[in-house]
Amino acid sequence: MIEFAFPAGAWLGAIGAAVLAAYLVRRRARRFAVPFLPLWRAVAAEARGGWGRQIQRALDLLMVLLAVAAVAFAASGPQRPGRPETVRDLVLVLDGGVSLRAGTRLEKLRRIAAAEIRRRAPGTTFALIAVADDGPLIHLTRSASDALAAMRTHEPGWTQPARKPALELAREAARRLRHPDLVFVSHRPASPSPIPDGAPAPPFRFRPVAEPAPNAGFADVELLTDPESGGLLARLTLRGEGTVSVDDLWSGPVNGRRVITVPLQGHGETTLTTRTDGDVFSADDVLYLMLPEARPPRVLVVAKGVPSPFLIAAMQALARTGVVQAELGRTVPARATDASQVYDVLVFDRCAPAAPVPGLRAIYLDPPSGDGVPFRVGPQRPAPALFTRAARHPLLRGFDPTRYPPLRARGIFGGTAVLASAAGPAVAVGPSWIAIGFDPDACVLAASPAYPLFLRNAIRHLASASRGSGGGMDVDREFLRIGAPAPSPGPVQINPVQVDPVQVGAQTRRVGSRLLGPPGFWKRGGETWAVNLLDPNLSLVPPVAKADPLPEVGRPAVAPRPYGREAAAAALGLLVLAWWVFWRNRAQ
Amino acid sequence: MILSPRELAQLRHLELLAQKIVKGQLHGTRVVARGGPGSGFREHRAYHESDPLRAVDWAAFARTDTLVVKEFDAEESLDLVVVQDRSASMRGAAATCAAKLTAALGALALGHMERVRVLPTGGSRPAEAFSGRARMPDLLASVEDSAAGGTDLLGALSARLPRTGGGGLAFVISDFFDPSGATRALSFLLAHRYRVRAILIEDPTALAPPPRGPARLVDAETGATLRLDITRPSIGLYEKALRARADGLAAFCRRTGTGFLRVRAQKPFFEIARECLARGWLGTRG
Numbered sequence: 001m002i003e004f005a006f007p008a009g010a011w012l013g014a015i016g017a018a019v020l021a022a023y024l025v026r027r028r029a030r031r032f033a034v035p036f037l038p039l040w041r042a043v044a045a046e047a048r049g050g051w052g053r054q055i056q057r058a059l060d061l062l063m064v065l066l067a068v069a070a071v072a073f074a075a076s077g078p079q080r081p082g083r084p085e086t087v088r089d090l091v092l093v094l095d096g097g098v099s100l101r102a103g104t105r106l107e108k109l110r111r112i113a114a115a116e117i118r119r120r121a122p123g124t125t126f127a128l129i130a131v132a133d134d135g136p137l138i139h140l141t142r143s144a145s146d147a148l149a150a151m152r153t154h155e156p157g158w159t160q161p162a163r164k165p166a167l168e169l170a171r172e173a174a175r176r177l178r179h180p181d182l183v184f185v186s187h188r189p190a191s192p193s194p195i196p197d198g199a200p201a202p203p204f205r206f207r208p209v210a211e212p213a214p215n216a217g218f219a220d221v222e223l224l225t226d227p228e229s230g231g232l233l234a235r236l237t238l239r240g241e242g243t244v245s246v247d248d249l250w251s252g253p254v255n256g257r258r259v260i261t262v263p264l265q266g267h268g269e270t271t272l273t274t275r276t277d278g279d280v281f282s283a284d285d286v287l288y289l290m291l292p293e294a295r296p297p298r299v300l301v302v303a304k305g306v307p308s309p310f311l312i313a314a315m316q317a318l319a320r321t322g323v324v325q326a327e328l329g330r331t332v333p334a335r336a337t338d339a340s341q342v343y344d345v346l347v348f349d350r351c352a353p354a355a356p357v358p359g360l361r362a363i364y365l366d367p368p369s370g371d372g373v374p375f376r377v378g379p380q381r382p383a384p385a386l387f388t389r390a391a392r393h394p395l396l397r398g399f400d401p402t403r404y405p406p407l408r409a410r411g412i413f414g415g416t417a418v419l420a421s422a423a424g425p426a427v428a429v430g431p432s433w434i435a436i437g438f439d440p441d442a443c444v445l446a447a448s449p450a451y452p453l454f455l456r457n458a459i460r461h462l463a464s465a466s467r468g469s470g471g472g473m474d475v476d477r478e479f480l481r482i483g484a485p486a487p488s489p490g491p492v493q494i495n496p497v498q499v500d501p502v503q504v505g506a507q508t509r510r511v512g513s514r515l516l517g518p519p520g521f522w523k524r525g526g527e528t529w530a531v532n533l534l535d536p537n538l539s540l541v542p543p544v545a546k547a548d549p550l551p552e553v554g555r556p557a558v559a560p561r562p563y564g565r566e567a568a569a570a571a572l573g574l575l576v577l578a579w580w581v582f583w584r585n586r587a588q
Numbered sequence: 589m590i591l592s593p594r595e596l597a598q599l600r601h602l603e604l605l606a607q608k609i610v611k612g613q614l615h616g617t618r619v620v621a622r623g624g625p626g627s628g629f630r631e632h633r634a635y636h637e638s639d640p641l642r643a644v645d646w647a648a649f650a651r652t653d654t655l656v657v658k659e660f661d662a663e664e665s666l667d668l669v670v671v672q673d674r675s676a677s678m679r680g681a682a683a684t685c686a687a688k689l690t691a692a693l694g695a696l697a698l699g700h701m702e703r704v705r706v707l708p709t710g711g712s713r714p715a716e717a718f719s720g721r722a723r724m725p726d727l728l729a730s731v732e733d734s735a736a737g738g739t740d741l742l743g744a745l746s747a748r749l750p751r752t753g754g755g756g757l758a759f760v761i762s763d764f765f766d767p768s769g770a771t772r773a774l775s776f777l778l779a780h781r782y783r784v785r786a787i788l789i790e791d792p793t794a795l796a797p798p799p800r801g802p803a804r805l806v807d808a809e810t811g812a813t814l815r816l817d818i819t820r821p822s823i824g825l826y827e828k829a830l831r832a833r834a835d836g837l838a839a840f841c842r843r844t845g846t847g848f849l850r851v852r853a854q855k856p857f858f859e860i861a862r863e864c865l866a867r868g869w870l871g872t873r874g
Contacts, residue, residue, distance in 0.1 A: 031803075044816045
């Protein structure tokens with residue numbers, strides 16, 4: 001869409017083009033007296049002829065008209081329309097976790113946030129909110145410079161705070177600002193991956209980029225798993241001084257993260273970088289080593305009736321595996337969403353998933369009972385023949401199909417079958433999930449001694465396949481938008497529907513009393529209050545009548561972008577071309 | 589005055605030459621190649637009964653005892669016809685040049701007691717005959733009339749040329765922009781046994797093509813118009829047609845023995861006279 005800063009220019013240009021066209025079609029011929037006209041008649045008869053010349057004249061006229069139209073277009077000030085009455089204020093939520101202290105993450109976060117602030121139009125209201133346990137509002141201002149100054153004072157804490165208070169405050173701010181843009185700048189940690197049962201994780205190797213302090217030259221940090229507790233064991237190998245267990249240095253989990261602090265004996269400052277963007281930073285004399293969260297694999301077993309003894313044995317063998325045993329029709333009460341727990345392995349014991357329901361990312365149990373396993377199904381693929389391309393699959397390691405043949409099976413949507421029979425697949429593998437022994441009517445695999453082997457292979461396969469993505473800085477603009485979340489390619493997820501116990505009305509829910517802001521603006525109504533997200537009149541947040549304490553800023557957030565310069569350049573080019581054509585015709 | 593006194597004075601040293609004796613209507617100073625009344629002795633011939641007795645040379649009879657008749661060269665005046673194109677196309681320098689030439693030719697003829705007929709074309713003035721030096725002012729005044737009308741040489745000749753039995757010297761001074769054909773008038777004069785000399789007057793200013801661009805061309809004589817986009821090719825065609833017209837006229841004159849002279853209107857008068865001398869149209873006296 002194009003609008004014109006000077007619409008009269010376009011009209012005048014159009015009229016001028018029409019007048020010029022009329023003039024050019026019948027140009028005013030000057031009068032010349034000649035002594036003998038019959039000479040010119042003969043010339044005219046010879047010079048006029050030919051369709052080519054007529055077409056050329058028409059093209060010349062068209063060229064001139066185009067040039068005039070381009071000039072009129074440029075003179076009328078074309079511009080891409082802005083967004084009137086869309087004062088897009090900015091609610092900027094800044095991550096405040098301890099991981100920002102590592103490396104240059106904080107500077108990177110500030111740079112991203114500053115860019116967000118600077119590209120706003122004048123008059124934008126900025127609400128800067130830090131992610132912290134108390135959810136403070138850093139600053140509320142209409143000045144970009146003030147917002148930048150306030151943003152520079154933002155310092156991360158020493159813990160990994162919960163995001164919920166900050167998000168609730170951002171939601172409140174969004175209700176009070178005009179067409180707010182919600183931007184959440186946060187550091188994304190490396191995604192967790194399941195730790196294989198009984199197998200050590202690959203060692204984390206650190207490379208000192210500076211000369212390490214005396215007696216503090218860490219050469220290797222080896223991460224081991226503790227089979228007893230299921231926790232982590234980090235062992236630091238000091239250069240030239242043997243191996244030292246760092247169990248005593250482990251400070252334990254902090255907000256779901258495992259943080260290891262290592263005092264530097266030489267009081268020196270040591271900078272260590274991981275081979276990836278690791279969570280290593282130092283402060284004072286303490287080296288903080290934040291290991292990526294490692295979690296035990298989660299296995300969801302959906303059994304119909306009493307589980308088979310082989311399945312029970314396999315579950316008992318998985319000491320560190322979070323096994324959720326579910327019963328058909330009752331065990332998975334949630335619909336398929338993404339904000340949920342994660343299951344790596346689905347085990348169907350004598351029950352089968354049904355076809356996916358359109359619009360819901362789940363595989364429901366068969367028969368449909370209203371509940372289902374949220375299971376995102378990919379495109380349907382043809383089931384391979386028995387044992388085809390599956391003999392070397394890690395899932396079949398130690399499994400002799402001649403000894404434990406799956407007798408019957410049927411197809412499943414999505415995934416790749418690694419074990420199948422003539423009736424269809426028995427074991428299917430997806431990007432990060434494995435389904436074993438589904439379809440009880442067709443498969444007796446779960447009742448065979450090979451079942452624990454499959455479970456073990458599945459967990460190992462998932463652990464080695466999903467390293468997890470590296471960390472980075474995220475700029476999330478959709479975190480408060482109500483709508484379908486982005487589909488997750490990850491493991492099976494179940495939404496446990498965590499709802500605060502107090503419900504105020506159908507559309508009203510309780511929020512905490514931490515949402516405090518500057519006096520005079522964010523008024524608190526007591527220890528708790530209710531916010532109606534759909535109808536502000538039903539909100540218990542005072543003042544209800546003055547839900548918009550900020551005056552409307554009359555400037556558009558996105559200024560119109562003029563095209564006058566480009567149009568003028570194009571018009572100039574067309575004019576030059578038209579002049580050249582005219583000159584060429586005169587020269588002929 | 590169309591001719592300056594200096595030009596008139598220089599004309600006194602020139603005379604009209606006719607390479608072929610043409611018959612005049614009056615007695616004059618021009619000796620013709622036939623016997624007739626005159627003052628110059630030519631020859632004796634034997635007496636014939638029809639000869640008058642006073643023509644007998646009695647002195648010769650006394651000496652030779654033979655009757656002979658004394659013959660003299662006839663002295664007749666030249667019958668000069670000057671067709672002066674006064675059409676609207678002959679404006680400006682061309683008209684002046686034509687008038688000067690007409691006046692000069694007339695002055696030369698009158699200076700030798702010859703009769704001059706000036707036939708203007710394009711106007712309503714009738715043909716007028718002048719003879720005797722006393723008519724010189726009238727002749728000069730008559731050739732200065734303004735130009736008007738079209739070029740109709742043949743019409744002017746057929747309507748105004750007197751039926752005198754033909755013969756004489758005819759000058760056609762024109763741009764020959766005659767819609768009916770430039771050579772028809774010359775053919776008419778030749779058919780009437782005139783010794784014809786065509787002088788083509790060309791005014792480069794008037795013949796210059798209009799500047800390039802759309803133009804409405806108006807014929808100076810008829811007022812007819814033509815819309816034309818003047819371009820370089822059309823100008824080339826026009827100049828080519830102009831050259832072809834002059835070349836065609838010259839070829840016709842060569843073919844019929846007609847004298848032809850192409851004159852630029854801005855050319856000085858005496859240079860034109862020099863070219864006439866070179867062609868043998870004029871001679872020097874004394």
